[in-house]
Amino acid sequence: MTEASPTPNPTAHVNRWLSDFGAAIARGDHAAAVAMFDDDCYWRDLVSFTWNIRTQEGHDAIRAMLDATAAEAQPSGWKVDGEATEAGGVFESWFTFETALARGRGQIRLKGDKCWTLLTTMVELKGFEEAKGASRPKGVQHGIERDRQSWLERKTQEEAELGYKTQPYVVIIGGGQGGIAMGARLKRLGVPTIIIEKNPRAGDSWRNRYRSLCLHDPVWYDHLPYLPFPDHWPVFAPKDKIGDWLESYTKIMELNYWTLSEATSASYDEAAKEWTVTVNRNGETVVLKPKQLVLATGMSGLPNIPKIAGAEDFKGEIHHSSKHPGGEAYRGKKCVVIGSNNSAHDICADLWEHGADVTMLQRSSTHIARSDTLMELALGGLYSEEAVKSGVTTNTADLIFASIPYKIMHTFQIPVYEEMARRDADLYSRLEKAGFMLDFGEDGSGLFMKYLRRGSGYYIDVGASELVANGSIKLKSGVAIERITEHGVKMADGTELPADLIVYATGYGSMNGWAARIISQQVADKVGKCWGLGSATIKDPGPWEGEERNMWKPTQQEALWFHGGNLHQSRHYSQFLSLQLKARYEGLPTPVYGLAPVYHLS
């Protein structure tokens, strides 16, 4: 009668865990629920319990969150979706669940019968689902009525009245990829929204960049919500092609997209709970009164312009990388590019391509990741043709990525970059021979962690590193700048680099710089620094916060939101920000748990 207990069926095993977990919460026994977690445990919630984006780390944090949120969230229906898998004692599974207000999707990893990582995300609000598929609008009411409006007439009327006769619920400042993705989500959710864009056409924020720019991320990583690129789309899309796509996308999704418009000021009336946003719309002043304001001005803030002695005496041209017009005008000119990250490399390559004499001035070490290697080692599993073929859709890939807690993400990343260092050893050694200062991040965790921690410090190599290694792009590294002279840059070692052009490829400030410019310094200080995890690495000071500061979630300024990031983040997090806004639009209760305190002003 005794038999070895069989290896548990992974799906049954995870279902049993979920069911016990759900039951413990349902009976209010949070101690029992928390006891089901491993000592090393993480519960990341995207909006479904916390109306926030938060990772709870450890038993105490999970217990505190449950105590604060479970009674109102009323979670139920925890159930494996598809089939769970098991490898090396770790069970992994997708699951679905519900709360009082929403349907959710999650991902779980169990070590044996204890939970190691748990991700819960909100998918849709009950009763406020997006109309799609079987619930899509019919488009025409069959039956003929007198004087009904056509689609075009309704659309034309809405465009004419919104912002004038009627007020948008949301104003999004910034009509790049972030504002557009957010606008599309809100449109599908039926939340009246205006997007404010300073350029003449949607997509210009890409078109205006230097001529040879292509996306550094591959196509599978870059889809916008709802309308994926067709399958002949190039792996690395040229900037003008992306610009044209964004322009078509705004039209297809019927966004209220105001071009040639700039928000000149904004202030919040705490009593009326309403913003006053003054917009210069192609010369006309329009005052908007939205309830919610989203800054989608890019994950970067305003350009960092270093103060270098003597700059005012320089007889040549100085501009920040964001103003670089492309290399055409600089054939035969001497150019010094200050900086060694993505923009610096791209601009150096562009200038060299056009026959300029280029020197890169590296001030600190830089992480170089060859694009091909990065695609294969770091992205390929989730975002590639092979991933698509094995059933990993973009949405699935986004959720898998989201399921790894930031606290331990570097441990997943380090081996990738160790392999990269081996594979591209030749390039790295030649770069070092040329004097280039290399790093792989302070803990060797490479590109993504640098991006998530500080949004800088790396170059995705699409060719410029070869030019640095072979000397086509000259390099001055590890020497401080003493001053700018009338005709060049004087270095601390006494050398002087003659220059007709100096480019400050010196990056950007925190995104709350935009709040300072458009709203007030007071509000910018109130919300504090945007981006970064608090990893206590360079440019990402502690304490540990565990999520990107201020991004896609409530801030210390009521009704002010920050949206941005690369195309992946614009796509993925616009889902959660749009649901937070939709809930408020519909008057649903949205008690925010664990609003992040402010540790840094910028």
Place this chain on the structure above:
Amino acid sequence: MTEASPTPNPTAHVNRWLSDFGAAIARGDHAAAVAMFDDDCYWRDLVSFTWNIRTQEGHDAIRAMLDATAAEAQPSGWKVDGEATEAGGVFESWFTFETALARGRGQIRLKGDKCWTLLTTMVELKGFEEAKGASRPKGVQHGIERDRQSWLERKTQEEAELGYKTQPYVVIIGGGQGGIAMGARLKRLGVPTIIIEKNPRAGDSWRNRYRSLCLHDPVWYDHLPYLPFPDHWPVFAPKDKIGDWLESYTKIMELNYWTLSEATSASYDEAAKEWTVTVNRNGETVVLKPKQLVLATGMSGLPNIPKIAGAEDFKGEIHHSSKHPGGEAYRGKKCVVIGSNNSAHDICADLWEHGADVTMLQRSSTHIARSDTLMELALGGLYSEEAVKSGVTTNTADLIFASIPYKIMHTFQIPVYEEMARRDADLYSRLEKAGFMLDFGEDGSGLFMKYLRRGSGYYIDVGASELVANGSIKLKSGVAIERITEHGVKMADGTELPADLIVYATGYGSMNGWAARIISQQVADKVGKCWGLGSATIKDPGPWEGEERNMWKPTQQEALWFHGGNLHQSRHYSQFLSLQLKARYEGLPTPVYGLAPVYHLS
């Protein structure tokens, strides 16, 4: 030792048939191959064997085709794709195969071990596959080169030079849905093409129609190639929304799309094998020299304007339905609409909506199919949310529809319309009570067969029938027109219908009317009537031809092609026409089997 022979495994059964069939052809034993068909048998080939679109009906026709084509086609690799099914003794399956030049996909129905219907279609030419998915272009050559062209520069140069410094291989006249779908296919196949469109913007051929028009076909039926509508797209898209989609589509697919352009004449040099097409491009005369000319001017030809005595004396306004501007201008006016098909109903409803006094003048019986019923009974199995959920993609649905030979298609259709007659009996009886002459086609086979045979004779009811039944739209039926007077229409029964407006909703001629207008009457007569199957029903005279006349396949005029039809046909048949053109562009042998003779001039 005796056992009942088991029901054969369907997949194994079909694979055995395919393998035997392939072997018979491979050893040149066409008699054996033909003997594997049932007495009642059909082999429809889309380009893969015949470089034509042809249905072979019966043993002799199949034998003749094999004798003529098999040696060159060298078919091989016949293999079930997925799993075959069996129901009522009929085995059905998808399969793949190859020819010397191409990869193909087919569908087969076996009655027991004999073939009843066989469909073979060309999917792609070996060595000339579309770059997509894993073979998509990289978009950027990593590595920096001096003075390389950007995507935008290449595109701008191509647009500036094509038609001037360089010549397109194909010119498509007509930039509606048909020309656009063809253009997209040819673009993906790398065949230089210019599309000539008379309107200012892509999509205007939809926008210019009356204001309340929505597509009468549901969204699942309407996708264009490569870029499906997003899943919130309405079931019945309003015309301006479709117009905007087509405009975005031409940009996204990077078509060389000349707006405000009209082909004023075209002639073919049989010796040089080249067309001379004179185009008025926004006032500038441009002479194009393509090798292939596609007329994509719609499946309809020029407007049919009936000759009615007295029309020249009419004091009011007369126009053809194609020129109807919408009902706004006719509030309170008396309007007579001659005709009772789709356009007549739509225009009557539009005029009534705007408060006009409308009379429909029905000259012959009409088939009425309520849109909802049609969707459910006739389209739902292949084109609906349910179909999508059960795995029937648009492409699969197109092939299933293509797999039913036209000769027997009516037998599949008749039961659908018997059910429709039952379900909507109330509407039909009220229409008859109002004097409306109804039919379901001569053989009761309903709407699709009418569409395929004559492209007219029906109304997809989106509401106007109710207005006819309840008298809101007045009806005059079954009485001949005697003449038009100064102020109205005099009928043979002595009554006179007063009118401020007369609309000729009298349909269109054959598409070769466009060849007469642009090329010559001689060429129009040489190619003969377009559309229709030769069913010997009204407006589709015999003899039986078995495929749409002249559509998407070689015509009696070398290098002249007709492309058109609804969105489904534009999507589906553009695949086969584009492959025919690509093969010629690449200089592959394309021996046409069974070029259709001409029986009718128009």
